[in-house]
Amino acid sequence: MNRLKDExxxxxxxxxKNPVWWFPWSDEAFLKAxxxxxxxxxxxGYSTCHWCHVMEKExxxxxxxxxxxxxxxxSIKVDREEMPHIDKYYQDVHYLLQRRAGGWPLSxxxxxxxKVVFAGTYLPAQSKNGMMGFLQLLQFFVEKKRNSADxxxxxxxxxxxxxxxMQNFKDSPKEFDESVLKDFIKNIKESFxxxxxxxxxxxxxxxxxxxxxxxxxxxxxxxxxxxxxxxESLEAMALGGIYDQIEGGFYRYSVDKQWQIPHFEKMxxxxxxxxxxxxxxxxxxPSSFLKDKISGIVExxxxxxxxxxLYMSASDADSLGEEGKYFVFKYDAAKKALxxxxxxxxxxxxxxxxxxxxxxxxxENKTSNPYCKNFFYPKRLDEAKKILKKLRSKTPFPxxxxxxxxxxxxxxxxxxxxxxxxxxxxxxxLGFKVLDSLINSLHVNGVLYxxxxxxxxxxxxxxxxxxxxxxxxxITAYSFSAQNKYLLLAKELAFEAKESFxxxxxxxxxxxxxxxxxxxxxxxxxxxxxxMMYQLLRLALIxxxxxxxxxxxxxxxxxxxxxxxxxxAYPEMMRTFSALLGNFIVLHVxxxxxxxxxxxxxxxxxxxxxxxxESKTRACTFGSCLQEGELEDVLLDCHLS
Numbered sequence: 071m072n073r074l075k076d077e078x079x080x081x082x083x084x085x086x087k088n089p090v091w092w093f094p095w096s097d098e099a100f101l102k103a104x105x106x107x108x109x110x111x112x113x114x115g116y117s118t119c120h121w122c123h124v125m126e127k128e129x130x131x132x133x134x135x136x137x138x139x140x141x142x143x144x145s146i147k148v149d150r151e152e153m154p155h156i157d158k159y160y161q162d163v164h165y166l167l168q169r170r171a172g173g174w175p176l177s178x179x180x181x182x183x184x185k186v187v188f189a190g191t192y193l194p195a196q197s198k199n200g201m202m203g204f205l206q207l208l209q210f211f212v213e214k215k216r217n218s219a220d221x222x223x224x225x226x227x228x229x230x231x232x233x234x235x236m237q238n239f240k241d242s243p244k245e246f247d248e249s250v251l252k253d254f255i256k257n258i259k260e261s262f263x264x265x266x267x268x269x270x271x272x273x274x275x276x277x278x279x280x281x282x283x284x285x286x287x288x289x290x291x292x293x294x295x296x297x298x299x300x301x302e303s304l305e306a307m308a309l310g311g312i313y314d315q316i317e318g319g320f321y322r323y324s325v326d327k328q329w330q331i332p333h334f335e336k337m338x339x340x341x342x343x344x345x346x347x348x349x350x351x352x353x354x355x356p357s358s359f360l361k362d363k364i365s366g367i368v369e370x371x372x373x374x375x376x377x378x379x380l381y382m383s384a385s386d387a388d389s390l391g392e393e394g395k396y397f398v399f400k401y402d403a404a405k406k407a408l409x410x411x412x413x414x415x416x417x418x419x420x421x422x423x424x425x426x427x428x429x430x431x432x433x434e435n436k437t438s439n440p441y442c443k444n445f446f447y448p449k450r451l452d453e454a455k456k457i458l459k460k461l462r463s464k465t466p467f468p469x470x471x472x473x474x475x476x477x478x479x480x481x482x483x484x485x486x487x488x489x490x491x492x493x494x495x496x497x498x499x500l501g502f503k504v505l506d507s508l509i510n511s512l513h514v515n516g517v518l519y520x521x522x523x524x525x526x527x528x529x530x531x532x533x534x535x536x537x538x539x540x541x542x543x544x545i546t547a548y549s550f551s552a553q554n555k556y557l558l559l560a561k562e563l564a565f566e567a568k569e570s571f572x573x574x575x576x577x578x579x580x581x582x583x584x585x586x587x588x589x590x591x592x593x594x595x596x597x598x599x600x601x602m603m604y605q606l607l608r609l610a611l612i613x614x615x616x617x618x619x620x621x622x623x624x625x626x627x628x629x630x631x632x633x634x635x636x637x638x639a640y641p642e643m644m645r646t647f648s649a650l651l652g653n654f655i656v657l658h659v660x661x662x663x664x665x666x667x668x669x670x671x672x673x674x675x676x677x678x679x680x681x682x683x684e685s686k687t688r689a690c691t692f693g694s695c696l697q698e699g700e701l702e703d704v705l706l707d708c709h710l711s
Contacts, residue, residue: 074147078523080471081117081149085126089136092147095156103144103182109211111143112178114160116151117471118335118386120393121192122175128195129204135195138205142212150174151383151473152521155533155579159586164189166236167229177204179211185226186233187211237587240575241631248651250630250637250644251287255296257638258284262299263327267306272327276307276320278343279596283641285350286675290648297354304351307344308363311432311441314397315425316458317373318366320344321387330426330441331433334387334394334468338375338478339595341367345485353492353672359445364493368500371482374470377524379507381479386468396465398437399458401429407461408454421454474522476512476532479504480539481595487546491668498550505547508540509559518563533580534588535598537567541605545612552661552681557612564609567602568621575628577602590629591639600642607649611656611678616693623650649676655710656690658682663701670701670711677710 073093074086085092093099103110113130115122129135139145150157157176164172167189179188188211197203202210214222258280261269268274281300288296307313310329312321320340321332345367352360375382389396404427408418424447425440426432433439440458486501512519518532518540544560547553570581577588577599588599603622610618626646633640633647656678659667664681671677682688687701689708697704705711 078526078529079117079149079152080473080523081115081122081151082147084117085130085147088126088130089133089140090130090145091140092145095146095148095153099144099146100184106144107182109143109215110146110178110180110182110184111139111208112146112148112160112176112180114148114150114157114176114178115174116149116384118337118384118469119174120333120335120387121173123386123388125175125177125192125204129193132195132205135205135208138208138212143208150176151471151475152530154535155582155584155586158579158589159584160186160189162236163229163233164191166232179207181215181223181226183226185223185230187222187226187229240628241635243627243630244634246626246630246634246647246651250634250647251291251651253634254637254641254644255284255287255291255293257636258299259295261638262303266328267303268327268329269303270327272325273333274312274324274327274329276312276323276340276344276347277592277641278340278347279592279641280638282343282347282350283644285347285354287644287648289354289673290652290675300347301351301355304344304347305359305445308348308360309442309445311439313363313366313441314370315440315442316397316455316462317370318363319370319374320367331439334397336370336374336385338371338381338383338475339481341371342478342481342485343595345482346488349485349488349492356492357445361493364489368486368489368497372500374467377472379503380474380511380522381482381504383471383473383475383478385470389465389468394433394437394439396462396468398431398433398439399427399461400437401427401431403461404438404458407457411453411457413450413454417448417450418454420448421451424448424451472524474511474524476508476518476520476536477539477598479508480536480543483508483543484539484546487543487550491550491665495665502547502551505543505556508543512536513559518566531580531582533598534567534571534577534602535579537563537571538598538602538605541567542601545605545608549678549680550664552683560605561609561613564602564606568606571599571602572625575625590633590643592641596642597640600640600646604642604645604649607646607654608678611649611654611690611692612680614690614693619692622646626650652676653691654678655696655708656680657704657710658684658688658690659701660685660687663687667701667705670705674710 071086072091074082077094148156160178161172163186173191177190177193180186193204195204197206281304284296284300307329312324312329312332319336322335322337322340323333325331348364387393405418427438431438483501483505486497490497512522519528520530520533520536541560541564544556548556571578579586579588590597590600603625607622633643654676658680661681667679686698687704688698689696689704697707
């Protein structure tokens with residue numbers, strides 16, 4: 071076994087028996103590369119990544135490739151979920167060199183001084199279809215270093231300089247106004263897929279933060295077209311094969327633009343953010359269909375991921391070495407299971423037709439991934455789903471990554487609170503239990519940690535995303551409970567984050583010496599930097615802190631140039647812009663009237679409701695209070711309902 075055997079990460083442990091002499095990311099690895107004057111091969115992935123498994127099987131378990139790596143390289147493995155800041159930096163390098171988005175596995179070749187000379191993603195073991203094989207690539211760089219070291223060094227320097235220019239480039243700041251919010255909606259409309267819904271083409275991602283903020287801004291701008299796009303997109307996903315129609319919960323993305331065939335990983339963050347989006351939609355357009363899908367997310371995450379009131383990270387796409395094997399159905403087996411459980415032929419056919427489980431299938435080997443085309447449930451559908459789930463259980467459920475990530479758990483807490491607000495109040499209780507467990511387990515002796523692997527010591531310190539998403543969950547918890555402990559911790563962590571991660575007009579992902587700038591654009595999930603700015607603004611509003619508001623205003627101004635040019639890339643930043651541009655008001659409401667206050671102000675996204683132990687309702691903005699009295703009177707006088 072190689073050095074990864076001593077690591078905690080489930081992903082690194084998956085590679086501990088590879089014949090490659092892997093190092094974890096460490097000073098030891100880089101020092102060895104320098105001392106032995108060897109090239110560095112860096113591989114970044116995660117435990118539930120299908121193509122990571124493919125490359126491991128083809129290349130990292132291949133003796134010839136392992137020998138090449140062991141003889142001429144220092145090989146380093148990184149879990150992108152454990153070290154997202156390192157992953158982000160090298161994804162940027164990939165984009166710079168390849169002019170397209172990267173992904174996983176990410177494959178990097180560096181000189182002993184850490185300067186990058188190559189960036190790619192999955193590479194086949196041997197050359198094929200015009201694509202250089204991994205073994206040939208390794209041999210090419212070994213030969214290059216041996217015979218053309220100066221040329222390789224010059225190339226590495228030019229790449230490093232280009233990366234620095236890219237990272238330090240900033241569009242000139244501009245004064246922003248309401249037009250940036252209108253342009254956000256306009257750009258989403260232009261990229262909307264009017265036929266299959268959603269934005270973009272295959273592979274198609276949920277873009278939960280886009281639709282959450284589109285719902286908010288469509289209310290603010292009174293734009294029915296924006297609301298319609300969000301509604302149709304979210305409903306199409308919930309009907310589609312990207313949603314597990316049998317057990318609930320969403321897969322990470324769809325490989326086709328019709329939302330029918332997913333990549334079968336289930337990620338906690340995907341489900342947490344879509345829980346927010348669907349709950350916001352339910353608040354504006356309630357239906358039994360949406361309620362069913364929302365409860366399906368919670369039940370799926372609770373069944374597969376919840377342990378000791380903390381959520382594990384993700385489940386794999388593969389089972390028994392085949393992608394999607396657990397999730398898809400053979401038509402004959404599915405029909406037989408229904409008939410043997412008491413369904414007549416007509417009812418069984420109706421169920422299978424509704425779920426699009428067909429003799430020809432829609433996936434590999436004539437199997438079917440269930441998806442739906444309408445909202446009209448056939449009779450006994452719930453009973454049929456239980457039978458089909460039992461049929462699935464004959465195949466082992468895919469591998470689950472047991473890492474507990476602070477950031478993703480905090481996203482789930484916020485999702486539970488949003489669902490509790492509009493859909494089912496029992497979700498509040500679960501949200502508070504998870505939040506308390508998260509604080510007790512990962513905020514230890516005044517130090518916030520990024521992750522916990524069960525039965526292993528805490529060692530990775532908190533990153534910006536942990537602070538941002540946890541502060542959001544804490545402020546939301548305070549707003550519903552009036553428990554001061556949540557507000558105090560939110561303030562402590564928010565100011566610690568501002569001091570640790572914001573420098574010279576930019577946010578950084580970590581404070582461990584690895585300089586990776588935090589993007590304000592949303593990516594796999596919403597931007598931690600943008601979220602942190604909005605949480606600082608919420609705190610400023612609750613506390614009446616004009617100085618803090620001014621700081622956030624300056625942060626937003628410094629970032630405004632690129633956002634004004636491409637507002638659709640910055641959904642999370644739209645929350646901060648809308649709050650700074652509009653009349654952002656906090657309602658301090660007696661605890662017993664919080665639900666009523668939410669209901670009465672549901673169409674006003676610039677109202678922050680905070681539970682209070684006072685007997686009257688107070689409406690305040692930055693630096694001043696506007697009105698105090700009975701809830702309905704305050705809402706009427708302030709034109710908030």
